[in-house]
Amino acid sequence: MVRSRPFAVTSIDSVADGVHFELSTHSPADVGWKALAQALSDLAAMGADAGEAYVSLALPEGFDGALDLVGGMEELASTAGATIAGGDVITAPTLVVSVAVTGWADDESKLVGRDGAKPGDLIAVTGALGGSAAGLLALHGETPADDELTRRHRRPLPRLREGAALAAAGVSAMIDVSDGLAADAGHIARRSRVQLRVELARLPLAPGVEDVELAATGGDDYELLVTVPPECRDEAAEAAELTWLGDVRAGSGVALVGADGSPRTGLRGFEHR
């Protein structure tokens, strides 16, 4: 039983072995961390404060990592100010971890959706991009081993503090970069019925990432992509470390453009009409 704050937002996410992770490259603790991080990142993108997490573990017979898995989750929960408040364990043929998280806000106007971007708004992103995707390539031996990049892949940090601060600063739309920047920008474009115009050369590359395509399309960075009304620009820049990427225009879809404004096409996840 939880004493409520005035507004609740809840998000549920699942990860499955062989689809979102592989036990050959992820420890059970990594899996627990990732499952919770993904759910908390949704709260961050709404500007909500992290509250309680409810966990359902579907465990194959003989899987002996359940305690480690929950341990990884507890580790992130304590970092993020969340509480693991309940759960359920079932047997299933495959390891599937589902996490529902509830976040809270005292004021409805402090919560941000994906549907508020308007022409004239600026576009920005927290942190750096492509690190998680690059870490996955390193884990799979496709690029040289890199502890920092693989850590970014295995132990992503949901941007809860930044999300709440950006919401308070008046951003008009916000989403976490889970599907890749181009795809997630597309979600805002669709929901807000606008075009997001992003200059590829401005994308902040994570240390060790040289490929702008990885930064534009790689998923699981859990940075926050925001649209910012011009009058909120300074306040947003104080709320979080941002890189300014472009602007919102009338239209639809996402335009990924070169420094000269020429459209770039052919990127995975690219969406442009």
Next chain:
Amino acid sequence: MVRSRPFAVTSIDSVADGVHFELSTHSPADVGWKALAQALSDLAAMGADAGEAYVSLALPEGFDGALDLVGGMEELASTAGATIAGGDVITAPTLVVSVAVTGWADDESKLVGRDGAKPGDLIAVTGALGGSAAGLLALHGETPADDELTRRHRRPLPRLREGAALAAAGVSAMIDVSDGLAADAGHIARRSRVQLRVELARLPLAPGVEDVELAATGGDDYELLVTVPPECRDEAAEAAELTWLGDVRAGSGVALVGADGSPRTGLRGFEHR
């Protein structure tokens, strides 16, 4: 975003193909119904009002029943006064459905746990027992086909109205009969540190059920088992149709006794120390 009521309770449950159901005997709509029913039943057992459900579907490649599954869930949600408010769909090797439900209460004292049973309390159960287990036997062809019993297995009805009314009537502990009456009585006994003494001959058998063992140990009936302080007896009996089963004593575990008070042993799920 949900405008809160003062107290929130959240429960998460999952069901997996081949473990909690089989697509050979359950339609996708049955699976959706069952997954939500199980989660809502947890709210019923706390006396909370059903609020929002958040659903995560892990679907195998080629599974084409997702819309039907959600349709079955929607059907129960509208009956139960719940709202399917969010969800997530992933690909996974096995069909796993996870449902997190949030229930609400205006007053902390209206919520009931498993830990409040006291010696001298009476024990009662709503509805009738064994129907779901008997329905499963019929589905598997081990007993003659019986539409009513198989419906009870496939489409259980969480006792939300009864749970809220029983909580308001002052029951001291409450649990839904999901593992079977004997096992679930054991959960109350353990959490309340008392003994639950149940007279087997009093168990209300579902129509078509003749075996008292099925009624004592069969799961998934989703009836509510309550302990009732003697002074609340009349109010509880007005709150829901109850069958009185026995009483709470000092001690531990569950004593299933014959009409003459002699202990019955050897039942599956039987717990007695």
